[in-house]
Amino acid sequence: xxxxxxxxxxxxxxxxxxxxxxxxxxxxxxxxxxxxxxxxxxxxxxxxxxxxxxxxxxxxxxxxxxxxxxxxxxxxxxxxxxxxxxxxxxxxxxxxxxxxxxxxxxxxxxxxxxxxxxxxxxxxxxxxxxxxxxxxxxxxxxxxxxxxxxxxxxxxxxxxxxxxxxxxxxxxxxxxxxxxxxxxxxxxxxxxxxxxxxxxxxxxxxxxxxxxxxxxxxxxxxxxxxxxxxxxxxxxxxxxxxxxxxxxxxxxxxxxxxxxxxxxxxxxxxxxxxxxxxxxxxxxxxxxxxxxxxxxxxxxxxxxxxxxxxxxxxxx
Amino acid sequence: xxxxxxxxxxxxxxxxxxxxxxxxxxxxxxxxxxxxxxxxxxxxxxxxxxxxxxxxxxxxxxxxxxxxxxxxxxxxxxxxxxxxxxxxxxxxxxxxxxxxxxxxxxxxxxxxxxxxxxxxxxxxxxxxxxxxxxxxxxxxxxxxxxxxxxxxxxxxxxxxxxxxxxxxxxxxxxxxxxxxxxxxxxxxxxxxxxxxxxxxxxxxxxxxxxxxxxxxxxxxxxxxxxxxxxxxxxxxxxxxxxxxxxxxxxxxxxxxxxxxxxxxxxxxxxxxxxxxxxx
Numbered sequence: 001x002x003x004x005x006x007x008x009x010x011x012x013x014x015x016x017x018x019x020x021x022x023x024x025x026x027x028x029x030x031x032x033x034x035x036x037x038x039x040x041x042x043x044x045x046x047x048x049x050x051x052x053x054x055x056x057x058x059x060x061x062x063x064x065x066x067x068x069x070x071x072x073x074x075x076x077x078x079x080x081x082x083x084x085x086x087x088x089x090x091x092x093x094x095x096x097x098x099x100x101x102x103x104x105x106x107x108x109x110x111x112x113x114x115x116x117x118x119x120x121x122x123x124x125x126x127x128x129x130x131x132x133x134x135x136x137x138x139x140x141x142x143x144x145x146x147x148x149x150x151x152x153x154x155x156x157x158x159x160x161x162x163x164x165x166x167x168x169x170x171x172x173x174x175x176x177x178x179x180x181x182x183x184x185x186x187x188x189x190x191x192x193x194x195x196x197x198x199x200x201x202x203x204x205x206x207x208x209x210x211x212x213x214x215x216x217x218x219x220x221x222x223x224x225x226x227x228x229x230x231x232x233x234x235x236x237x238x239x240x241x242x243x244x245x246x247x248x249x250x251x252x253x254x255x256x257x258x259x260x261x262x263x264x265x266x267x268x269x270x271x272x273x274x275x276x277x278x279x280x281x282x283x284x285x286x287x288x289x290x291x292x293x294x295x296x297x298x299x300x301x302x303x304x305x306x307x308x309x310x311x312x313x314x315x316x
Numbered sequence: 317x318x319x320x321x322x323x324x325x326x327x328x329x330x331x332x333x334x335x336x337x338x339x340x341x342x343x344x345x346x347x348x349x350x351x352x353x354x355x356x357x358x359x360x361x362x363x364x365x366x367x368x369x370x371x372x373x374x375x376x377x378x379x380x381x382x383x384x385x386x387x388x389x390x391x392x393x394x395x396x397x398x399x400x401x402x403x404x405x406x407x408x409x410x411x412x413x414x415x416x417x418x419x420x421x422x423x424x425x426x427x428x429x430x431x432x433x434x435x436x437x438x439x440x441x442x443x444x445x446x447x448x449x450x451x452x453x454x455x456x457x458x459x460x461x462x463x464x465x466x467x468x469x470x471x472x473x474x475x476x477x478x479x480x481x482x483x484x485x486x487x488x489x490x491x492x493x494x495x496x497x498x499x500x501x502x503x504x505x506x507x508x509x510x511x512x513x514x515x516x517x518x519x520x521x522x523x524x525x526x527x528x529x530x531x532x533x534x535x536x537x538x539x540x541x542x543x544x545x546x547x548x549x550x551x552x553x554x555x556x557x558x559x560x561x562x563x564x565x566x567x568x569x570x571x572x573x574x575x576x577x578x579x580x581x582x583x584x585x586x587x588x589x590x591x592x593x594x595x
Contacts, residue, residue, distance in 0.1 A: 021499040022414050026426070029411035029470050032403075036467035037433055040441030040448060047443060103337060106330050114331075120582050121338045124345065127574050129528035131550045132567055136344045139563070147347065147363050181340070189586070234435075242437040245530045249550060265439075272443055273535065286443045293440045300435045 045293065047286035064287040078288075080259055081267040084172055088263055089240040091176035092183075097232055099180075100187030101225075105217055107188075108195040119192070126185035134249030137178045141165055165250065168260035175261050179246050183239070187232040194228035195221060226311050234303040241295050244269060264292050345571060352376055352564035359560055376565030380552070383562070386569060388541065389548035396458050396544060397526050400465035404522050405515055407466070408473030409481075413503050415474070416481035417489070427478070433471030438464065439531055449536055456539035464532050469522040476521075480514040481507060520585045527574070545570060 051060045068074050103122060107115050125133065140147050141164060149161040164174040198221060206212075206220045244265025247255050253275045255262035270278060272285025350366055351359045358371035365371070380386060415427050438445075445464065446455070454460040484507055492502045508515075533547040543551070549570045556562040578585075 019418065019420070019499075022418050022420055024500075025410040025414035025503070029407040029430070029474065030426075032407065032463065033430060033433065033467050033470050036445070036463050037438050037441065040444035041436070041438075043444035043447075044441045099337075103334070106334055109330060112327075112330065114334075116586075118334045118338055119586060120578075121341050123582070123586070124575075124578065125341055127524055127528075127578055128345070128571060129546045129549075129574075130530055131528075131546050131553070132570050135553055135563065135567055136348050139560075140344055140347065145360065145363060145560075150364070184341075238435060238437065242439055244439075245528075248530065268442075269531075282443055282447075289440045289443055293436070296436060296440075 041293070044286045044289050047283060048290040051283040064283055065291075068284065068287055068291070074284075077259070077262070077267060078291075081262045081264050084261065085241060085243075085263040087172055088176050088179070088243065089237060091173065092180055092236050092240055093233065095177065096180040096184050097187050097229070097236065100184050100232070101191050101229070103184070103188045104191035104195055105221070107192055119189075122188055123185035125182045128182065130182075130245035131249050133178065133182045134246055137181075138165065138250055141174065166257055168257050171251065171257055171260045175247055175250055178250065179243070182246070183236075186235065190228050190232050191225055194225040198224050227308075230303065230307050230311055233307075234300065237299045237303075238296055241292060241299070264288065264295075268292065348564055349568050349571070352561070352568040356561055359564070373561070376559075376561030376563075377569075379556070379559065379562040380565045380569060383556070384548060384552045384566065385540070385543075386545070386548060386552075386566075389543050389545045390573075392458060392542055393527060393545040396461045396465065397523055399458075399462045400469060400526055401519050401522050403462070403466040404469035404473050405519060408470050408518065409477050409508060409511070409515065410503070411470070412474045412477035412481055413507060416478040417507075430471055430474050433468070434475060438468045442531075442535060446535060454536075456537050456542050458537065458542055460536045461532055461542075461544070464536065465522075465526045465529075469526070473518045473522065476518055477511060477514055480511045484510050516584050517587075520581055523577075545573075 048064055049059060049061060050057055051064055052058075053060070068078055106112075107118060139145055143149070143161075143163050149158055152158050152161050162170070164170040202220065202224070203216070206216050211219060241264060243263060247261050247263055247266050248269070251257075251261045253266060253270055255266045268285060268288045269275075271281055271288055274280030347363070351363060353367040353373065354371045355373035355375065358365070358367070358373075362371070367373075411430065415423060415430075449455045449460045454463070488506060489502050492506050497505070528546055529544075530546050530550060533542075533544045534550075537543070538547065549566050552566050553563050556566075
C-alpha cells in the first residue's frame, strides 16, 4: 500500500498543474504579517524622511535626522537616552548573563536533587508582567516601607541604603538590576538546555583525562555552549534596545529623576505620543524609531555575519 | 572516605547557592502576597510577618474590586490572548506546513521573509501602525490588539513549527495521499495531531509577551472598555499609589493568574525550552 517511493511522490506533485493549496496555506499568515508588521515598519522608516511644513506633509530628506543630531535640545536628549541604553545593555551583559550561566551550570550538575523546583523558581520572575515587577521593587526599595533597609541591616550594610530610585546617580543602575532580576530566567534556561545536550561521552572522556570541577566547566563545557551564549547575547541586545515598559512603570514616561533612566523606548514614546506639555510629533517619532531600527539591525548583522559564523559548532 | 565527604560538602555548597538565589527570585512575590492580606498598620509595622488573626485584613481587595473594573480588564486580556494564540497557531501551522512540505519557487525566500520578524521588534512600526489603526477605525478595539499580537507571534511560531513538521514521516503523508485525502485533510487530520507538543510550546511562548504587554494597550487601546489587565493595573496603581493596601492587593490579583498557569504549564514550558525548540 505505502510502497510509493518519495521520488515518485514528488514526480506526482510536479505533474499537478497549479497547487492552490500552497497559496491557501500561506496566505493568512503572509497577509497578516505583511499588513500589520512589515508595511507599518517600512512606512515608519519612510516617514522619517517627511515632516509637516506649513501644514503640508512634504519630503524633507534627512532634515529630521539633522534636527535630532544637530538641535541641541533634541541632541542632548537623544545622546542621553542612547548612552543610558548602552549602560542598561552592559549591565545586563555583565550581570544577567554570567549569573544565568552560573545558575545553569549548577542546575545541570548530575544527580542534583530538587533541580525541577529550583528551575521553576528561577523562571517565575520572567513570567510576571513589567507592571508587577516594577511596582513590587518600587515598594521594596521605598524608604517609606523600610523592607530594603531592614534586609540590608541583616547583612550589616544598613548604612549603604539610600533612595536609589530617586537619585540620578543610582536610578539607572537600580532599574537595570530589577530588569536583570526579571529576565535572568531566559539565559539560564537556554544555557541549561545547551549544557544538557552535551553528550555523556565527552564529559566521561574529560574525567578520564582528570579534568573535573571548575576546569571541566571552563575548558570543556563553556566552549561547547558558546553558540547558546551568542544567542542569549543577541536576544539581550534586541530586548534592551527595544525596552520601554519597566522604565515606564517604575519611573514614569519622563524617566526621572531628571531623565536619568531615559532609554530609547521611553524617548520614542514621549516624542511620538507626547507627554504633559510636550506635543506628540509623528515625524520625529518615526525618526527615532528608524534610529532604533538601524541599531538593532546593526546588532543582528554583527551577530549573524560576525559572531555566529566564527563560533565553532560541534556536531555530536 | 574523605573524597565522599568532600563531594558531600560540594553538594551542600551548591544547594546553598541555589537556595540563596531561590530566595532572591521568590521573596519579592512572597512579600507582596502576604502583605496584601494585612491591615495598613501591619504592613508598615511588621512587613515580614505572615498575616495573623489580629493583622488579617481584606480592605485592599475590597478597594480594588469596588474601584477598579478588574473583571472587564481580565476579560479583555483573556479574549485578546486566547484569540491571538489561536490565530498564531492556526495560521502559523498552515504556513509552516507549506514551507516544510512543498517545494515551490521562492520557498527559501519566503522562509527568510517570515523570519525577519523574529529579530526585528514590531514596536518599531508603531508610528505607522497607529495611523493605520486610526484610518481603519480600529483604535480602541480588541481587534487591533489581536491583529498586532498575531503578527508579532507568527514569525517564531512558523520557525519552530516548520522545524517540527520536517520530522513528520513522508510515508505517512504519502499513504494518506494514496487513500485519496486532500492536502487539507493531510494537514488537519494527519500532521496537526502529530505536532501537538510543539504547538503547546509555541502557545506558551506566544502567551507570555501578549499577556504582559503594556506598549500596545497603552497606544492602541487605552479606552476604558478595552483596557487589559496589565494596563488597568498600571493605571489603577498609579492612582492609588498612596493606598498601600489597594496597591498590594492589585499586584497580588495580577500575579495570581500567572502563578496558576505557570504551575499548570511549567513542565510543558521547560520541556519546550530544553528540547531545543528555540535554537
